[in-house]
Amino acid sequence: PPTSLPPPPSPHLPPPTSNPPPPSPHRPHRPRTAVLGDTSDGLHTFASKQGRRVGEGDYAKWAERVFTALETYVLDHPSPTHFKWPLFPPSHKAALATFLGDRYIVSVTDKSSATLQLICRKHYVRSLVADLHASPAYYSPITLDERDAHYASLNAMLASALPSQNLRYDTTRADAYYAGTIKMHKSPPAMRFLACSHACPSVHISLLLTALLRLLYHTFQRVWERDLPDYPVWVCDQSAGVMGMLHRFNARQFPPPPPPDAAGPSTPPPPTPDPATPPPFATPQARDFTRLYTNLPHTLIVDALTNVARVCFEFTGRTYITVSIHAPNPASTDAKPTASAVFGDGAQPSAPTRSENGRVTYYHLSLDEFVCLLRTLLAATVIQFGPYLVKQICGIPMGISPAPFIANLFLAWYEYVFFRQLPHPAAADPKLPDPAAADFTHAARDTAHACLVKRSIFAAFRWTKRYLDDLISLRNPWLEPLLFNTSVFHGLRGIYPPELQIPVQSHPLPAHHLPFLDILLITSERAGFSHITTRLYDKRTQDAFSQVRLSRFVHSTSCVNTSAKRNIFVGQFRRLQRVILEPANFIDEVAEVMSRLAALDYRPATLRAQLRTQVSRWPQLFCLQRKAGLMLAERIDARFTDLLAAGPP
Numbered sequence: 001p002p003t004s005l006p007p008p009p010s011p012h013l014p015p016p017t018s019n020p021p022p023p024s025p026h027r028p029h030r031p032r033t034a035v036l037g038d039t040s041d042g043l044h045t046f047a048s049k050q051g052r053r054v055g056e057g058d059y060a061k062w063a064e065r066v067f068t069a070l071e072t073y074v075l076d077h078p079s080p081t082h083f084k085w086p087l088f089p090p091s092h093k094a095a096l097a098t099f100l101g102d103r104y105i106v107s108v109t110d111k112s113s114a115t116l117q118l119i120c121r122k123h124y125v126r127s128l129v130a131d132l133h134a135s136p137a138y139y140s141p142i143t144l145d146e147r148d149a150h151y152a153s154l155n156a157m158l159a160s161a162l163p164s165q166n167l168r169y170d171t172t173r174a175d176a177y178y179a180g181t182i183k184m185h186k187s188p189p190a191m192r193f194l195a196c197s198h199a200c201p202s203v204h205i206s207l208l209l210t211a212l213l214r215l216l217y218h219t220f221q222r223v224w225e226r227d228l229p230d231y232p233v234w235v236c237d238q239s240a241g242v243m244g245m246l247h248r249f250n251a252r253q254f255p256p257p258p259p260p261d262a263a264g265p266s267t268p269p270p271p272t273p274d275p276a277t278p279p280p281f282a283t284p285q286a287r288d289f290t291r292l293y294t295n296l297p298h299t300l301i302v303d304a305l306t307n308v309a310r311v312c313f314e315f316t317g318r319t320y321i322t323v324s325i326h327a328p329n330p331a332s333t334d335a336k337p338t339a340s341a342v343f344g345d346g347a348q349p350s351a352p353t354r355s356e357n358g359r360v361t362y363y364h365l366s367l368d369e370f371v372c373l374l375r376t377l378l379a380a381t382v383i384q385f386g387p388y389l390v391k392q393i394c395g396i397p398m399g400i401s402p403a404p405f406i407a408n409l410f411l412a413w414y415e416y417v418f419f420r421q422l423p424h425p426a427a428a429d430p431k432l433p434d435p436a437a438a439d440f441t442h443a444a445r446d447t448a449h450a451c452l453v454k455r456s457i458f459a460a461f462r463w464t465k466r467y468l469d470d471l472i473s474l475r476n477p478w479l480e481p482l483l484f485n486t487s488v489f490h491g492l493r494g495i496y497p498p499e500l501q502i503p504v505q506s507h508p509l510p511a512h513h514l515p516f517l518d519i520l521l522i523t524s525e526r527a528g529f530s531h532i533t534t535r536l537y538d539k540r541t542q543d544a545f546s547q548v549r550l551s552r553f554v555h556s557t558s559c560v561n562t563s564a565k566r567n568i569f570v571g572q573f574r575r576l577q578r579v580i581l582e583p584a585n586f587i588d589e590v591a592e593v594m595s596r597l598a599a600l601d602y603r604p605a606t607l608r609a610q611l612r613t614q615v616s617r618w619p620q621l622f623c624l625q626r627k628a629g630l631m632l633a634e635r636i637d638a639r640f641t642d643l644l645a646a647g648p649p
Contacts, residue, residue, distance in 0.1 A: 286473075293397070
């Protein structure tokens with residue numbers, strides 16, 4: 001192919017000629033060749049590769065046709081055209097960067113990462129500095145020399161406790177940096193602060209501990225199931241765990257709730273447990289662990305996770321864990337190392353080992369070595385913001401990879417300890433002794449009654465789930481007096497340490513409506529029993545988000561790969577199928593997704609075909625209603641047609 005190409009089209013395209021023809025009522029077909037070139041430079045590359053299939057004499061004409069098609073597409077379609085087009089020449093780009101750098105910080109919007117915001121630089125700096133200085137319980141100022149000495153002491157600790165593992169904190173890396181995103185749905189807009197730790201000195205040890213904690217996380221759930229078979233584990237990884245609890249709750253057929261407008265105190269005192277009756281009605285409630293990551297004391301983290309690791313080692317009968325660190329793919333420019341962990345078999349090797357090809361390193365860690373790594377990681381958080389340098393002395397930064405596992409296992413241990421107060425299995429069905437019996441004693445009667453009371457209290461805690469720092473309880477009048485382990489209620493000590501803050505979530509919804517994750521729970525009466533149904537809950541539909549531009553789905557002409565775009569509707573259908581129990585709400589939400597995708601140039605015919613396929617693949621979806629005559633696909637299609645006629649959302 002020839003070495004020269006026609007010049008790319010000007011980024012400032014001329015306006016159409018005078019007296020343009022009237023616009024066509026049908027949108028012109030999008031040129032396939034134009035979509036493949038997302039910039040003028042990219043189009044040059046594309047043309048160079050494709051030109052190998054074109055004869056030398058025809059190549060220049062072919063390339064010119066590509067550029068012409070792209071210009072035509074841009075002129076015939078309203079802005080934006082969803083191309084990464086070079087709107088500014090290099091000199092203008094440099095001027096814009098200088099302008100932004102002197103006046104603004106560019107940040108993403110909280111809950112809408114595709115939306116950028118310009119934040120006044122002075123306001124941004126003052127907000128972050130104020131947060132660092134206003135939290136002496138979390139951050140302690142240090143100097144650069146103190147920082148170097150601190151990392152040296154941590155590396156010395158590792159060298160002493162793990163002499164053969166060759167693990168250390170890489171002080172050549174930059175420290176974690178403090179940053180903020182803006183919450184535009186708050187009035188006035190507020191800041192969310194983050195300690196970005198993805199490339200700090202602890203990145204290698206964080207990767208190793210993440211794999212190890214992931215293994216403990218799944219093993220500890222098996223320990224819970226063995227020791228507490230009648231009480232499902234609270235922690236869940238997605239909303240499916242909550243939906244499973246709702247199905248069990250509805251099948252239990254509790255007495256119906258009182259009318260929504262029934263008078264009564266907003267915070268009634270906890271009722272007296274009655275072993276002869278099910279727990280009395282309590283309004284479902286959701287709670288949020290305020291600043292969970294930064295409120296976890298280091299000493300309590302070490303104690304809780306040490307106990308978790310100990311019971312997991314005892315459960316498996318092993319004495320060490322093998323962590324495999326896989327080197328990044330050398331053929332990739334952005335690949336990162338990955339890690340996995342398993343419980344080791346046999347005698348613990350004294351030093352790390354490598355695979356035959358040298359790309360995998362195996363670390364073999366005992367319980368004591370894990371605790372040492374955890375202690376040093378908690379102490380290794382140094383955060384920099386401009387000239388400010390602080391050490392985090394309480395909590396963990398959200399940016400490190402093991403943070404979710406640390407928080408989950410920390411809370412799970414306290415929940416496990418709470419349930420371990422259950423009476424001994426030998427007293428599974430205690431009965432009050434007969435007063436007429438010859439061996440009757442008042443002490444035996446009181447002991448049996450206390451055991452029955454405790455079991456009736458624990459029964460109410462079956463209907464509880466937690467997703468990281470969000471807690472939901474369906475019918476539990478005794479959660480409030482047993483929330484913290486500093487209180488005792490009927491001989492039972494509470495759950496969480498008092499250092500945590502766990503307020504009830506507030507929401508502007510009617511009574512008996514409770515939002516949790518992406519689920520809206522609605523408590524009502526059905527056939528004389530308490531019944532909870534669900535709809536989709538999306539916080540972004542609230543009035544507070546009305547002035548925030550939200551990008552839910554990528555455009556059909558975006559540079560995301562075709563397979564991902566093709567599966568958007570399927571993924572959304574499966575999500576809605578999982579969390580919605582009301583057929584009418586399901587019909588509306590699926591049609592809304594189809595309408596939003598159609599507004600982004602996804603073909604309605606393709607969306608309708610995907611809809612029919614998904615409905616036919618899931619015959620159990622609303623099977624009773626469909627058996628009674630509900631034509632699910634037809635109803636969704638009709639609603640979709642109405643939304644198309646009404647215009648884009």
